[in-house]
Amino acid sequence: GAGVSQSPRYKVAKRGQDVALRCDPISGHVSLFWYQQALGQGPEFLTYFQNEAQLDKSGLPSDRFFAERPEGSVSTLKIQRTQQEDSAVYLCASSLGGFTGELFFGEGSRLTVL
Amino acid sequence: KQEVTQIPAALSVPEGENLVLNCSFTDSAIYNLQWFRQDPGKGLTSLLLIQSSQREQTSGRLNASLDKSSGRSTLYIAASQPGDSATYLCAVYDTNAGKSTFGDGTTLTVKP
Numbered sequence: 001g002a003g004v005s006q007s008p009r010y011k012v013a014k015r016g017q018d019v020a021l022r023c024d025p026i027s028g029h030v031s032l033f034w035y036q037q038a039l040g041q042g043p044e045f046l047t048y049f050q051n052e053a054q055l056d057k058s059g060l061p062s063d064r065f066f067a068e069r070p071e072g073s074v075s076t077l078k079i080q081r082t083q084q085e086d087s088a089v090y091l092c093a094s095s096l097g098g099f100t101g102e103l104f105f106g107e108g109s110r111l112t113v114l
Numbered sequence: 115k116q117e118v119t120q121i122p123a124a125l126s127v128p129e130g131e132n133l134v135l136n137c138s139f140t141d142s143a144i145y146n147l148q149w150f151r152q153d154p155g156k157g158l159t160s161l162l163l164i165q166s167s168q169r170e171q172t173s174g175r176l177n178a179s180l181d182k183s184s185g186r187s188t189l190y191i192a193a194s195q196p197g198d199s200a201t202y203l204c205a206v207y208d209t210n211a212g213k214s215t216f217g218d219g220t221t222l223t224v225k226p
Contacts, residue, residue, distance in 0.1 A: 004157075033214075042118070042203050042216030043158070056213065091157060103148060103205070103214065105158040 002026075004106035006092050012112045013082045021077045021109045023092030031095040032075050033103065034067055036088045043091055049075060082113045116141045116208040120217035127194055128225050135189040135220045137204035142182050145207040149178050149189050152201045152219065161202075162189070194224045 005024040013019050025032050030051050035043035036059075045059040051072035060067070064083075069075040079086055089108040095101040117140045127133050137147070146165045150158040162171045162178040164187070170179040177190040187204060203219040 006157075035216075040218070042205075042218045044216070045213050048213070059213075093158075102160055102163045103158075104160060105150075107157040110155075 004092055004094050004104055006090075006106035006109050008109060009107060010110050010112075012114065014114055015083060016081050018078065018080045019082055019111060021079075021090050021092075021111070023075045023077070023106060025073065025075070025092070025094030026096075026104055029094035029096050029104070030072070031097065031101070032069055033093045033095070034075070034077050035091040035093065036061075037091055037108070038088050046077070046090075079111075082111075084113050087111055087113045116144075116206065116211055116215040118204060118206055118215050118217040120202075120204060120220050122220060123218070124221045124223070126223040126225065129194060129196060131194050131224075132190070132192050133194055133222070135191070135202050135222070137187040137189070137217055139185045139187075139206045139215075141208055141210060142185050143209045144182065145209050147178075147180055147187050147204060147206045148214075149176075149187075150203045150205065152203060158203065191222075194222075196224045196226050198222060198224050 007022045032049045034046040037043045047067045048056040049069040064080045066078045089110045091108045093103040093105045119138045148163045149161040164180045175192040180187045201219040201221045205214045205216045207214045
């Protein structure tokens with residue numbers, strides 16, 4: 001596609017529900033990243049994929065967070081048993097070549113946990 | 115641990131003014147530095163990417179400089195316009211940490 005596409009743009013969940021956020025990167029980009037952005041702050045790294053391999057998941061805040069990219073294209077970030085502190089904007093970015101290349105971001109998925 | 119600081123947190127200028135946004139980082143072992151623009155409720159739009167071997171990059175009215183040894187980058191915006199109003203973020207790719215670290219951004223308001 002022309003740009004990084006994320007869905008849903010907005011998600012409201014009740015505490016304890018599971019949510020799944022989708023990211024469709026720019027066609028041909030081998031690297032994909034998930035970030036979490038709290039209001040008024042810069043994005044915080046969550047996890048990084050190169051093709052289908054998850055090379056770094058050190059930023060995932062707990063074992064309730066899980067990300068996958070099974071065919072090296074679309075990625076899903078899943079949050080189980082959501083908590084209020086999970087409320088944030090989840091940003092996906094892709095890069096043509098590794099972490100050192102230019103990052104291109106999607107519009108983000110805003111998650112609100114009630 | 116890499117720390118990226120952007121000062122000031124907010125800036126308001128009249129239209130037409132030239133301005134400089136600052137980004138400082140604590141670990142000079144970086145591979146590149148990227149400047150982004152973020153409009154309210156939107157994602158990040160890439161403005162300029164500077165590799166560690168470069169001193170500056172230019173795109174239109176924007177000029178970004180990098181001084182690795184002092185841990186600083188500046189984004190210069192010439193002849194500011196109301197449409198430039200947004201939050202500007204910088205991110206450094208830290209070779210030691212193997213990841214990009216972002217500042218919290220500078221929110222710019224250009225008044226007509």
